[in-house]
Amino acid sequence: MINAASGGSPVGGLLAMAAILLSLLVAAWALVATLRHRAPDRVQFTGLAVLELVLLAMAVVALIALAGGDRPGEPGAFAGYLVTLVCLPPLAAVLARMEPTRWGSAIVCAVCLVAPVVVVRLQQTWELAGG
Numbered sequence: 001m002i003n004a005a006s007g008g009s010p011v012g013g014l015l016a017m018a019a020i021l022l023s024l025l026v027a028a029w030a031l032v033a034t035l036r037h038r039a040p041d042r043v044q045f046t047g048l049a050v051l052e053l054v055l056l057a058m059a060v061v062a063l064i065a066l067a068g069g070d071r072p073g074e075p076g077a078f079a080g081y082l083v084t085l086v087c088l089p090p091l092a093a094v095l096a097r098m099e100p101t102r103w104g105s106a107i108v109c110a111v112c113l114v115a116p117v118v119v120v121r122l123q124q125t126w127e128l129a130g131g
Contacts, residue, residue, distance in 0.1 A: 010065035019054045020116040027112035033105035040096040040104040052089040072126040081122040
């Protein structure tokens with residue numbers, strides 16, 4: 001069992017690092033596409049899909065920790081950040097498909113820059129229990 005008071009967080013570690021790095025890579029790719037006046041491409045949509053899988057894995061780990069008795073410092077904020085985080089990549093994909101211009105790539109870039117911030121906030125809301 002992961003205990004927030006001991007410094008362990010179910011939303012930290014390798015999954016969080018992978019989510020942040022992947023999100024920033026997709027954002028960089030989308031930024032280049034935006035600057036080149038290109039519509040969202042298959043690489044961006046694939047990156048969003050892989051990012052979603054990593055975020056879903058984080059959500060499952062967090063839910064398992066919750067079922068095991070661990071609790072975040074701010075349960076309401078934690079739940080809000082978790083739901084938002086899991087919804088971001090599909091939302092970006094839908095909006096990018098609706099806007100098949102450079103602005104679709106800009107949408108992907110913006111969402112992929114927001115995702116790491118939400119991951120960090122998710123970690124912070126969990127760790128408040130130990131602080």
